[in-house]
Amino acid sequence: MVEDRASHSGPAIFERIAVLGAGLIGSSIARAARKSGAARSIALCDHSPEIVTRARQLALADDYFVSAREAVRGADLVVFCVPVGANAELAEQVGKDLESGATVSDVGSVKGAVVAAIKDWLPEGVHFVPAHPVAGTEQSGPDAGFASLFSNRWCILTPPENTDPEAVDRVRRLWSAFGSNVEIMTPEHHDLVLAITSHVPHLIAYNIVGTAADLEEVTRSEVIKFSAGGFRDFTRIAASDPTMWRDVFLHNKDAVLEMLGRFTEDLTALQRMIRRGDGDGLFDLFTRTRAIRRNIVDLGQETRAPDFGRRVLDEGDKGQ
Amino acid sequence: MVEDRASHSGPAIFERIAVLGAGLIGSSIARAARKSGAARSIALCDHSPEIVTRARQLALADDYFVSAREAVRGADLVVFCVPVGANAELAEQVGKDLESGATVSDVGSVKGAVVAAIKDWLPEGVHFVPAHPVAGTEQSGPDAGFASLFSNRWCILTPPENTDPEAVDRVRRLWSAFGSNVEIMTPEHHDLVLAITSHVPHLIAYNIVGTAADLEEVTRSEVIKFSAGGFRDFTRIAASDPTMWRDVFLHNKDAVLEMLGRFTEDLTALQRMIRRGDGDGLFDLFTRTRAIRRNIVDLGQETRAPDFGRRVLDEGDKGQ
Numbered sequence: 228m229v230e231d232r233a234s235h236s237g238p239a240i241f242e243r244i245a246v247l248g249a250g251l252i253g254s255s256i257a258r259a260a261r262k263s264g265a266a267r268s269i270a271l272c273d274h275s276p277e278i279v280t281r282a283r284q285l286a287l288a289d290d291y292f293v294s295a296r297e298a299v300r301g302a303d304l305v306v307f308c309v310p311v312g313a314n315a316e317l318a319e320q321v322g323k324d325l326e327s328g329a330t331v332s333d334v335g336s337v338k339g340a341v342v343a344a345i346k347d348w349l350p351e352g353v354h355f356v357p358a359h360p361v362a363g364t365e366q367s368g369p370d371a372g373f374a375s376l377f378s379n380r381w382c383i384l385t386p387p388e389n390t391d392p393e394a395v396d397r398v399r400r401l402w403s404a405f406g407s408n409v410e411i412m413t414p415e416h417h418d419l420v421l422a423i424t425s426h427v428p429h430l431i432a433y434n435i436v437g438t439a440a441d442l443e444e445v446t447r448s449e450v451i452k453f454s455a456g457g458f459r460d461f462t463r464i465a466a467s468d469p470t471m472w473r474d475v476f477l478h479n480k481d482a483v484l485e486m487l488g489r490f491t492e493d494l495t496a497l498q499r500m501i502r503r504g505d506g507d508g509l510f511d512l513f514t515r516t517r518a519i520r521r522n523i524v525d526l527g528q529e530t531r532a533p534d535f536g537r538r539v540l541d542e543g544d545k546g547q
Numbered sequence: 548m549v550e551d552r553a554s555h556s557g558p559a560i561f562e563r564i565a566v567l568g569a570g571l572i573g574s575s576i577a578r579a580a581r582k583s584g585a586a587r588s589i590a591l592c593d594h595s596p597e598i599v600t601r602a603r604q605l606a607l608a609d610d611y612f613v614s615a616r617e618a619v620r621g622a623d624l625v626v627f628c629v630p631v632g633a634n635a636e637l638a639e640q641v642g643k644d645l646e647s648g649a650t651v652s653d654v655g656s657v658k659g660a661v662v663a664a665i666k667d668w669l670p671e672g673v674h675f676v677p678a679h680p681v682a683g684t685e686q687s688g689p690d691a692g693f694a695s696l697f698s699n700r701w702c703i704l705t706p707p708e709n710t711d712p713e714a715v716d717r718v719r720r721l722w723s724a725f726g727s728n729v730e731i732m733t734p735e736h737h738d739l740v741l742a743i744t745s746h747v748p749h750l751i752a753y754n755i756v757g758t759a760a761d762l763e764e765v766t767r768s769e770v771i772k773f774s775a776g777g778f779r780d781f782t783r784i785a786a787s788d789p790t791m792w793r794d795v796f797l798h799n800k801d802a803v804l805e806m807l808g809r810f811t812e813d814l815t816a817l818q819r820m821i822r823r824g825d826g827d828g829l830f831d832l833f834t835r836t837r838a839i840r841r842n843i844v845d846l847g848q849e850t851r852a853p854d855f856g857r858r859v860l861d862e863g864d865k866g867q
Binding site for chain 1: 632682684685686691701703728739741743744745746749750751752753758760761770771773775776777781782786792794797800803809813817818826829840841842843853856
């Protein structure tokens with residue numbers, strides 16, 4: 228019966244996946260595991276009984292748990308899908324209940340601190356393959372997830388040295404079955420890459436939305452009305468889950484501060500160009516940055532439609 | 548025949564509109580004027596013969612010109628649709644050819660400097676009603692325009708004191724016919740509002756894309772692959788027209804530097820929270836910023852769909 232739903236070729240990759248945390252990412256993993264047939268059965272757990280009830284209504288899994296310790300029993304893959312700061316406690320909680328030979332993974336946007344936090348709680352004979360699917364939306368909770376969230380997105384694995392290659396390979400195959408492209412790198416390099424591609428962008432988006440909200444000369448209503456000039460793009464990522472992002476900044480402090488330092492240096496140089504009226508300097512930068520967008524679009528990481536395709540254009544509008 | 552295409556009620560608002568500049572905004576105005584029936588005839592001009600040829604292929608207007616002086620003859624409304632820095636020269640060029648009683652308008656994203664640049668070149672008896680439609684996409688040129696670009700967007704008018712109220716009213720009715728909501732404010736207030744809702748957001752988007760491009764530790768290819776984590780949102784506005792944006796920063800220097808100063812102060816405070824591990828401070832800011840997005844969505848200035856609706860979700864994915 229599971230086979231009927233399978234979209235990846237070959238037998239299930241895991242007998243039973245326990246997904247700990249039924250938010251946007253956890254619920255999407257449950258859906259993708261079901262849809263791809265990559266797991267024979269799915270255990271879904273959340274510490275909130277309301278969220279478990281909702282997950283059950285959505286029929287996201289085979290079995291539902293409020294207790295993580297119960298959820299991991301019999302699972303050959305356990306995926307931590309909680310905010311970065313909650314991993315250590317969760318690992319401590321379930322460590323002794325993990326099956327021998329099982330693999331533990333996670334989905335955290337920070338790897339160095341998370342690997343350190345989880346690792347010591349895992350018993351001998353349990354494999355650890357940290358993962359970060361670089362995908363998401365600004366929405367949260369089990370209703371926000373969908374099976375194709377990871378499709379054509381990258382997933383980064385950061386296995387500690389000497390991890391069993393077979394365990395790494397199974398986790399890789401799982402993400403491939405979800406439609407992701409998989410890369411392997413060190414936790415340190417991951418944290419630097421994500422600081423610039425994700426963490427600092429979120430930080431400056433949160434920051435400008437905060438700056439705008441606090442102005443006295445410009446009313447909140449004006450900010451909202453005239454947001455189509457560019458501001459509203461920033462509000463999307465500044466609407467992301469506050470707990471998740473607080474934890475990201477607390478746990479990837481060094482790389483974020485390093486990249487933020489570079490951003491600020493560059494911004495100071497740009498500020499000076501404006502103050503001095505250096506039009507050529509501005510023009511050069513603005514021309515260079517256009518090319519990056521083209522690359523992102525060409526590599527399928529972004530829609531080609533203008534304005535993110537926010538508006539479905541009436542093609543009849545294009546001519547007369 | 549024009550009446551057949553009219554979607555606004557009542558007779559044409561202008562006999563003949565001359566649109567000077569056939570880029571994204573100018574070509575969209577020509578299309579919207581045609582579609583709404585707000586003008587009996589449309590003259591479209593661009594200093595580039597290639598763009599004029601393309602505009603003619605797209606059948607955007609009734610008459611086509613490379614010479615702005617010829618284009619404005621017989622027009623009761625002349626709209627400057629050129630980069631902010633090109634307005635003064637254009638005004639000097641066409642000043643003497645404007646019809647007595649005609650109205651001149653523009654679409655510039657900066658108002659103080661533009662009003663000053665244009666005003667002195669206009670003869671007695673010509674009205675001046677500066678305008679800024681707060682709408683656009685990251686694309687440029689006559690092919691990028693569309694008639695509904697201004698629909699449900701705000702258009703800001705900044706008429707100098709003592710402008711003929713009838714001229715202001717006709718320009719207001721024109722933008723209403725294009726589907727815009729019209730507001731009137733002073734050029735100075737406009738420039739402050741737009742500095743925070745548009746100019747500084749563009750500046751920091753250009754800046755972070757530049758910072759990422761210049762890193763040695765993180766390759767260009769990594770930035771592109773993992774851009775779905777947030778960065779790619781910034782690349783959209785950092786792909787906007789370099790000439791237009793250079794001119795915006797050169798001509799709205801004071802307000803941009805003022806707002807940038809506040810942004811930087813706030814960012815420094817945020818940086819300190821991260822350095823000190825102030826999780827509560829981060830959480831508070833991240834919670835506050837969520838509310839702004841909700842307001843923007845509720846007021847119809849943004850799509851409700853997650854991730855800007857970039858992906859059409861398969862609703863079958865939502866449950867099992």
